[in-house]
Structures are given as C-alpha cells and as structure tokens.
Amino acid sequence: MNSGSRKAIEVQNLVKSYDGKKNAVDDISFTVKEGEIYGLLGKNGAGKSTTIKILTTLIEPTSGKVDVLGFSPSKHALQIKKRIGVVQQAESFDFTTVENNMKVYATLWELPREEAKARTEELLELFELTEVRKTRAFELSGGQKKKLQVARELMHDMDILFLDEPTVGMDPIMRRRILDNIGKRAAGGMTVLFTTHFLEEADYICDRIAIMANGRIKVEGTSSELKSKYGGLRTLEITAPEQPGEAQVSELKNALIDAQLAQDTVIEGKTVKIIGRNITKVLEDILRLTRKYVKNIDSINLRDATLDDVFIEVVNNQ
Amino acid sequence: MKIPASIRLTYRNIMVNMDAGTMMFMLGLPALYLLVLGTMFQSLIPGVPVNNHSISYTHFLGPGIVAMQTLTAGNIGGSMLWSDRRWGMFEQLLVGPFKRTDYLLGIVFVAIIFTLGGSFIMFILSELASGGFILNLVSVSLTIISLVLGTILFSSLFLIISSLAKTMQAYNTITIVLFFVLDFASSAFYPINSSSESVVRYMSLGNPLTYVTDIVRTALISTPTIWTLEEIGIVIVITAILFTIARQLYKSIKMGI
Numbered sequence: 378m379n380s381g382s383r384k385a386i387e388v389q390n391l392v393k394s395y396d397g398k399k400n401a402v403d404d405i406s407f408t409v410k411e412g413e414i415y416g417l418l419g420k421n422g423a424g425k426s427t428t429i430k431i432l433t434t435l436i437e438p439t440s441g442k443v444d445v446l447g448f449s450p451s452k453h454a455l456q457i458k459k460r461i462g463v464v465q466q467a468e469s470f471d472f473t474t475v476e477n478n479m480k481v482y483a484t485l486w487e488l489p490r491e492e493a494k495a496r497t498e499e500l501l502e503l504f505e506l507t508e509v510r511k512t513r514a515f516e517l518s519g520g521q522k523k524k525l526q527v528a529r530e531l532m533h534d535m536d537i538l539f540l541d542e543p544t545v546g547m548d549p550i551m552r553r554r555i556l557d558n559i560g561k562r563a564a565g566g567m568t569v570l571f572t573t574h575f576l577e578e579a580d581y582i583c584d585r586i587a588i589m590a591n592g593r594i595k596v597e598g599t600s601s602e603l604k605s606k607y608g609g610l611r612t613l614e615i616t617a618p619e620q621p622g623e624a625q626v627s628e629l630k631n632a633l634i635d636a637q638l639a640q641d642t643v644i645e646g647k648t649v650k651i652i653g654r655n656i657t658k659v660l661e662d663i664l665r666l667t668r669k670y671v672k673n674i675d676s677i678n679l680r681d682a683t684l685d686d687v688f689i690e691v692v693n694n695q
Numbered sequence: 696m697k698i699p700a701s702i703r704l705t706y707r708n709i710m711v712n713m714d715a716g717t718m719m720f721m722l723g724l725p726a727l728y729l730l731v732l733g734t735m736f737q738s739l740i741p742g743v744p745v746n747n748h749s750i751s752y753t754h755f756l757g758p759g760i761v762a763m764q765t766l767t768a769g770n771i772g773g774s775m776l777w778s779d780r781r782w783g784m785f786e787q788l789l790v791g792p793f794k795r796t797d798y799l800l801g802i803v804f805v806a807i808i809f810t811l812g813g814s815f816i817m818f819i820l821s822e823l824a825s826g827g828f829i830l831n832l833v834s835v836s837l838t839i840i841s842l843v844l845g846t847i848l849f850s851s852l853f854l855i856i857s858s859l860a861k862t863m864q865a866y867n868t869i870t871i872v873l874f875f876v877l878d879f880a881s882s883a884f885y886p887i888n889s890s891s892e893s894v895v896r897y898m899s900l901g902n903p904l905t906y907v908t909d910i911v912r913t914a915l916i917s918t919p920t921i922w923t924l925e926e927i928g929i930v931i932v933i934t935a936i937l938f939t940i941a942r943q944l945y946k947s948i949k950m951g952i
Binding site: 455469484 | 703704706707710711714778782783784786788789790791794
C-alpha cells in the first residue's frame with residue numbers, strides 16, 4: 378500500500394497484566410507507518426485484542442511506551458479517539474434498525490446531513506445491507522451484524538482504522554470486497570491495524586505482519602519475508618478416498634516427528650498435510666511411513682509454504 | 696455549529712430507546728395507575744386529608760404519578776448503561792470522540808427529558824381526571840426542580856446497579872424488586888402519616904420517592920412551607936451522595952477483560 382515514512386503507531390516494551398501474575402501482553406515493540414496495513418496474527422488469547430484495546434485508549438498498559446498519532450493514549454485519549462475508527466471483535470450495535478444505526482453514528486461523528494445520507498446509501502449498497510435497512514440490528518444474522526459494524530465505522534473519516542477480526546461470519550466474496558475497500562482507503566493514506574484468523578486475508582492485504590503467541594511478538598515482517606525466513610518449509614498434501622481417522626493421523630504425526638521427517642501434520646477433510654523443511658529430500662521416507670497409516674492414497678501434492686504454514690510453525694514452536 | 700458530545704449522545708439515547716416497550720413502561724403503566732387505580736379507589740376512599748382539606752383520591756394520586764416519572768425514567772436511564780455494556784456499545788462509544796463523562800451526562804440528560812415529557816403527559820391526564828391543580832411560577836418551578844433532582848437521584852441509583860451487576864438475571868431481579876419497593880413504599884399512592892402501618896411508614900420515610908412526591912404534591916395542590924424546603928434539602932443531599940457513588944463506580948468499570 379501507500380505507506381509513508383512517518384510513524385502512525387509506535388509501541389515500545391508494552392506490557393499488560395490483568396491480574397499481576399500473567400502478562401496478557403508481554404514486552405512487545407512494533408511500529409506502524411502512516412498508510413501501512415499492519416496485521417497482528419495469533420491464536421485466541423495471544424494478546425492481539427488487548428493490544429488493540431490499549432492503542433484505542435480503552436485500557437491502560439501496565440508498562441511500556443505507546444504513541445498513537447503522536448499522542449499517548451493514557452494522557453491524550455480524546456485527541457486520539459477523534460482520529461481513529463475501531464471495529465471491535467465483540468458484537469456491538471444499537472437496538473434499532475440498520476439504517477438508524479448508521480444515522481445515529483453519523484450524528485455522533487457530526488457528519489453533515491447530506492454527506493451522512495450519501496455515505497449511508499453507499500455503504501448499505503457496498504455491504505449488501507440495503508434490503509435489511511429497516512430490519513432491527515438484533516434480528517440480523519451473525520455475518521450481517523458484523524457487516525453493519527464495519528459499515529457503520531466507515532461512515533466517518535479517520536487516520537487509523539483498528540480492525541479486530543472484522544470479517545468473521547462473512548462469505549468469501551464479501552470478505553474480499555471489504556478487504557479491497559480497506560486497501561483502497563489505505564492507498565489514500567489511512568493506516569490500518571488488522572487482526573484476523575483468516576491468514577489468507579493477512580497475506581492478501583497486509584504490508585507487514587506480526588505473529589503473536591503468549592503475549593509476545595514471535596516474528597514480524599512482510600508476508601514474503603516470513604515465508605522466506607521459514608525457507609524450505611513446504612507442505613505435502615496427501616488426499617485419501619476417505620477421511621483418515623484422527624487417531625491414525627496422530628500416530629502418523631508422532632512417527633514423522635520421531636523420525637525427524639516433518640515439523641507438523643494436520644488433517645483437513647480427506648487431506649493430510651505434512652509440513653516440513655526438507656520434504657523433497659525425504660519424500661520417499663515420508664510416503665513409506667504415511668502408507669502404514671493411510672492405506673489408500675488418491676493424490677499427492679507438494680507446494681511451497683503459505684502463511685498458514687508459517688503461522689503453524691511459529692505458534693507450535695513457541 | 697459544534698454540538699457538544701453529551702448532547703449528541705443524548706440524541707443517540709433517545710433514538711435508541713424510543714421503542715414501544717420503553718414508552719409503554721414510561722407512559723402506559725403510570726397512565727393505567729392513574730386512570731384505573733384512581734377511578735377504582737375513588738369509589739372506596741371518600742376523601743384524602745391534605746393540609747386540613749379533604750381532596751378526592753384521583754386528585755391526590757395525580758402528583759404522585761407525576762413524581763413517579765422520576766423513578767421510571769431513572770430506571771430507564773440506568774438500564775441504558777447495563778444494555779450498552781451487555782451489547783458492546785459501551786466500549787464502542789468509549790472509543791468514539793467522547794469523554795467518559797459525556798456518556799454519563801448523555802444518560803442523565805435523556806432521563807431528565809423522559810421525566811419532563813412523561814410528567815407533562817401525566818399532569819395533563821391528572822388535570823383531565825380531577826382538575827384543580829395550582830399552576831403558577833412557584834408551583835411549576837418547584838415541580839420542575841424536584842423532578843430534575845429526583846431523576847438524577849434515581850438515575851444514579853440504577854447506574855450504581857448497572858455498574859455492579861455481573862449478570863442479566865441479577866440486574867433484572869434487583870431492579871424489579873427495587874422498583875416495586877420504591878414505588879409502593881412511598882407516598883405516591885397513599886398518604887403516609889401517624890396512622891400508617893409503622894413498617895410502611897419507616898420504609899416510606901427512608902424512600903427518596905416520598906420526598907420527591909411530597910414536594911410535587913405540595914407544589915400542585917397545597918402551599919409550600921419550610922418543611923418543603925427541608926424536603927428539597929434532603930433530596931439534594933441523597934442525590935449528591937448517590938451521584939458521587941455512581942460516578943466513582945462508573946469510572947471504575949473495567950473493560951477489555
């Protein structure tokens with residue numbers, strides 16, 4: 378995207394502990410440049426949402442330095458809040474119609490009447506909410522509620538948009554449409570901090586990515602940097618005519634790890650995915666071992682690492 | 696023209712809470728009390744003594760129902776915080792261009808608007824049902840002052856519950872019980888005097904709605920005395936205490952856990 382050289386977000390040695398014992402965020406540092414789309418990835422409880430809540434002034438950090446648009450969230454919350462947009466992970470909507478939710482938001486953000494009207498129409502159209510504009514928000518499906526949350530937030534202009542898992546429950550077409558829209562806004566100079574469980578989304582839209590685990594940033598870089606950093610990591614996809622049993626796959630996984638042939642093995646439907654660094658060199662050994670547990674094989678496919686593979690590797694080897 | 700954040704939040708609270716259920720609770724129930732209870736008890740109660748006069752039960756009940764709007768609107772106001780916490784809007788609004796105080800003021804302002812609107816409608820109904828209320832600068836001012844104070848008092852009380860309640864069940868149980876105790880153990884529905892059952896009398900004397908009702912009733916059907924001023928003083932003190940507690944608890948609501 379169109380990232381500048383000025384820093385929109387700067388985090389140094391940030392720590393957050395809720396109970397004084399375990400750190401939800403544990404000494405993380407990162408910088409997001411203006412116009413950059415920065416992805417925070419990690420399993421549930423990795424510390425992504427806590428980080429966003431600190432940056433958006435909702436909670437105070439335990440220690441560390443945080444700077445958002447040149448302001449400290451602890452000291453100048455209002456100056457920051459006037460210039461950011463936040464789509465939170467949790468559902469949030471007013472108990473009124475979709476259209477009124479947008480209208481109320483326009484008033485809260487002091488949009489001129491005509492501009493509010495035009496933006497409402499544009500966003501209802503973009504998010505395919507026109508047909509349910511008179512429906513009360515609580516009657517919407519999960520995906521529609523999420524669309525309303527994102528659409529509502531895009532009513533106003535902002536310098537930074539914080540998106541905490543914004544596409545949960547949406548179909549792939551809508552997800553792609555939202556990502557493209559966000560990408561377009563970032564190209565216009567808006568900074569985006571984005572968390573998601575859909576790694577292909579991060580791969581598609583983020584300029585840089587940080588993978589978090591146990592409150593710490595384990596790796597950081599562009600998608601291609603991460604893939605090359607985990608260079609040699611490849612995935613062997615073995616598809617069987619019927620779904621192999623979990624016990625079989627678990628035994629296969631242990632056998633492959635014991636024989637130092639692969640780093641990880643996961644099952645997705647009828648496909649067993651074996652992830653390793655030197656798969657091409659030990660392909661015959663892997664196949665020999667695999668046949669002990671998966672008797673019939675329909676197809677075999679060897680591909681380069683995806684962000685999913687990097688994620689699994691990083692999180693599993695923390 | 697810049698509209699203050701608290702006013703924008705007040706507008707939002709009105710837009711979001713102007714639903715049929717809230718309006719029924721705010722206006723329908725008190726109107727039923729006034730028209731059904733008033734009419735039915737009037738035939739059983741020959742007259743209610745007020746300042747050495749005897750007035751009809753409907754005439755007595757009218758100011759009680761007007762004053763009751765403070766409790767109803769306070770309940771609605773306090774529930775807004777609970778509802779916003781429950782449905783994610785509290786955090787969402789606090790990452791918007793507002794201070795925490797703006798959100799609190801938005802709730803208090805909308806409760807005052809609901810009280811004044813509802814009280815006006817109840818006053819018109821009372822006037823139609825019995826007539827003869829005193830309307831002059833002193834009575835109107837005294838009524839408005841007591842209604843505004845009463846609303847801040849009861850909003851604070853329900854904000855305290857909204858801040859402390861952990862579950863929907865706990866919140867509902869506490870508010871329903873409290874609402875009925877405050878409503879019926881007060882002077883809104885019957886006169887509290889030395890001949891009243893002692894338990895009810897003591898409960899009523901500890902109930903702020905009694906003082907708000909007495910001020911409104913004095914303003915609309917009697918003559919204010921030094922005791923009226925003392926009652927205003929009592930309401931101001933209770934309001935100040937409850938608002939301070941509500942503000943502290945509200946400020947300490949934890950987020951993001």
